[in-house]
Amino acid sequence: MNKPVTSKKRLPMFWLVFIGSIVALSLMVFIQPERDAVDASHLPWNAHIDEQGQLHALGLKPNVTTLREAMKLYGKDVEIKLFTDNVDQTRKSAEAYFPVVYIGSIKGALALRLNASETQLEEAFQRGKKLPLPLRAVVKWSCLM
Structure with a gap:
């Protein structure tokens, strides 16, 4: 006697991918990584001039902030470069x-x-160490100064 073969109906692959995508998206939206709090005074759009006429921008004060203080804010990955005009130095x-x-x-x-x-x-x-620069680069730099 032949028994009829009963097969389970499986969920189509499209629905498996769709449901998996919804689950993954909801996890990414609701589980955010921890971020360090940002001081509002360091944000570029919060630059201001105080009562003494001193500019405060990016957490720095021109002609007041030292390189060591800037390194505390922005890290120790810093390069110091010396520039001069090639003509008479x-x-x-x-x-x-x-x-x-x-x-x-x-x-x-x-x-x-x-x-x-x-x-x-x-x-x-x-x-x-002195590196010769092409004249075009020297002119471009002197325009920025």
Whole structure:
């Protein structure tokens, strides 16, 4: 006697993928990773000038904040670069460059011009390695100063 073969009806693959996607999406929406609180004064749109006329931007104060304080805010991944014009090397400057900076969820780079005396710049310049730059790069840099 032949018994009729009974087969279970399975859920189609489309519905399995659809339900799995809904579950995964709901988990991603409701389970957010912990983030450090961001000081509102560090956000770019909260730059302001105080009662003494001092600018406060990105948690820094120009001509007041030291490189060490900037490194506390934005990390120790910083490059110090010396610049001069190639013609007579009279104008020298130093910059600190932070290649990766996070302010909340905003990612960017930050370059800060350092205030250094002429003697400090001259000493650093004499110790440093000199790289010739094409004239086009020198002109472009001198326009930014």
